[in-house]
Amino acid sequence: MLQSIGRALLSFFQKAGHFSLFALTAISHIVRPPFYAPTVGRLFLDIGFYSLPVVGLTAAFSGMVLALQSYSGFSSFNSESTIAAIVVLSITRELGPVMAGLMVAGRVGAAIAAELGTMRVTEQIDALQMLSTHPMKYLVAPRLLAATLMMPLLVIVADIIGVMGGFVIGVSQLGFNAGSYLKSTFETLEFMDVFSGLVKAATFGLLIAICGCYHGYYSRGGAQGVGAATTYAVVAASILILVANFVITALFFGV
Amino acid sequence: MASQMPPRLTLRGLTKAFGKNVVLSGIDLDVAPRESLVIIGGSGTGKSVLIKTICALLHPDGGSVLVDDQDLFRLSRGDQQDILRRFSMLFQGAALFDSLTIWENVAFGLIYGQKMDRKAARRVALEKLQDVGLPERLAEAYPAELSGGMKKRVGLARAIAGNPDVIFFDEPTTGLDPIMSNVINDLIVSCVQKVGATAITITHDMTSVRHIASRVAMLHQGKVIWQDDIAAMDTTDNPYVQQFVHGLTTGPMTSEKP
Known part of the structure; x- marks a missing residue:
């Protein structure tokens, strides 16, 4: 019993160490030449622009639900005026980055793991090395950079759409005055609310790309291995997003 | 010999x-x-x-690989890379890069490994495609559009493109x-x-x-x-x-x- 716990712990620390080493190596390659600008440009589009619909829809419905739920909860306390504040703070601090992070983990993390995993099992990564190209520089570093830079932009869009979702419901369904709703929104919002969300977004983007790249890069065993790598990448990224969200929230707003 | x-x-x-x-x-x-x-x-x-x-x-776990009397695994990373640049391989499944066109696949090592200008690399790639009996019109195709034999030819063209030792x-x-x-x-x-x-x-x-x-x-x-x-x-x-x-x-x- 004790032996199996020890073995499991050792295995966990070994994997965590391997993952951390991969992440640090990959991050170090972002700032070391050569740089693959066209690849990074294409990834900006893939990761950023093409994630806009899914992130926008998620944010819109989150904002709308938040307005409805807050109203149903707070109306008994005659606190309708706080609905705008609740929506904007929840969206910018938490729901915007977390929901966008989870959606991008599903869309982009899975795609990265599947692409790199397929490249691994079809020997394309070996071929890169034979052609004097470092796979970490050509495949991993550009994905890390693109995901880290694109996620904050996606979250800015998600924040705006989420707040507007709450506004639409507040004005059309809950009978709020449009001007006073927007006034309360802007009066409540502070720089740190948006900034903390953007720090979270960049961190989540980095985690999603690292998980996708790591599991894809080390996938084994053909189609089944690639499938497993994709699943691990999404699950690991989702868990790490929630853990990182807690840590960053504690750093920014903890007492 | x-x-x-x-x-x-x-x-x-x-x-x-x-x-x-x-x-x-x-x-x-x-x-x-x-x-x-x-x-x-x-x-x-x-x-x-x-x-x-x-x-x-x-x-390797042990032993040595000498290339022209230099032990590959005891060299600095830079010197090792210099030697490996003289190697190339035709992989079993050709291992062509799916997201690149045929000519980009052939010219990949020239552009990224040897830092050759893209136009010059494309010219070399077209010559190598001709050497392996593939028509120039396939240069803009993607690997998924080719048969197994054609992929092997492209893989061979890529392997010889950098004039390896x-x-x-x-x-x-x-x-x-x-x-x-x-x-x-x-x-x-x-x-x-x-x-x-x-x-x-x-x-x-x-x-x-x-x-x-x-x-x-x-x-x-x-x-x-x-x-x-x-x-x-x-x-x-x-x-x-x-x-x-x-x-x-x-x-x-x-x-x-x-």
Whole structure:
């Protein structure tokens, strides 16, 4: 019993160490030449622009639900005026980055793991090395950079759409005055609310790309291995997003 | 030929294991410049591991790989990269990059490895495609649009594009019909001669062996158990070679299979 716990712990620390080493190596390659600008440009589009619909829809419905739920909860306390504040703070601090992070983990993390995993099992990564190209520089570093830079932009869009979702419901369904709703929104919002969300977004983007790249890069065993790598990448990224969200929230707003 | 010239590649006591599975258990082998060595052996005898170790795609557990008398795994990373730049490989499934066009695949090593201008690299790529018998119109196609034989040709064009000193061929005719196999065999011989490279091929295909090889080595249980000129392959009394060459179901290897 004790032996199996020890073995499991050792295995966990070994994997965590391997993952951390991969992440640090990959991050170090972002700032070391050569740089693959066209690849990074294409990834900006893939990761950023093409994630806009899914992130926008998620944010819109989150904002709308938040307005409805807050109203149903707070109306008994005659606190309708706080609905705008609740929506904007929840969206910018938490729901915007977390929901966008989870959606991008599903869309982009899975795609990265599947692409790199397929490249691994079809020997394309070996071929890169034979052609004097470092796979970490050509495949991993550009994905890390693109995901880290694109996620904050996606979250800015998600924040705006989420707040507007709450506004639409507040004005059309809950009978709020449009001007006073927007006034309360802007009066409540502070720089740190948006900034903390953007720090979270960049961190989540980095985690999603690292998980996708790591599991894809080390996938084994053909189609089944690639499938497993994709699943691990999404699950690991989702868990790490929630853990990182807690840590960053504690750093920014903890007492 | 091998004994008269200083070897391009010298393997001494090369070992590699994956966990408890010992794949290479002390490989000793010399390969002369411009020689075409074919390594034969049953499935799972470590042929692919051997060439991937020589190319530094895998790190050996022990032994040495000398390239022109320089120990590949004792060099600095920069010096090792300089040597590896002189190597190229045609992979079993061609390993073309799906997201790039055919000419970009062929020119990849020139653009990113040798830092050649894209226009010049494209010109070289088109020449190499012509060398392997592919029309220029395919230059803008993607790998998914090609047949298996065409992909192998593109892989060969990519392998010779940088005029390498050593080219590795990993089962170059696997999955091809006999006619296409012979086309690839002919192309390998002509292209290797044209660039003046040393060729190391692993294959099960005895037609390929007879077509490509100037010398043959047989791998069994992680060791080179026989090596000689191609002419000696049919006359040797080595029972392992005889069984493999003639595809006999009875012989020393049959009883050792799990």
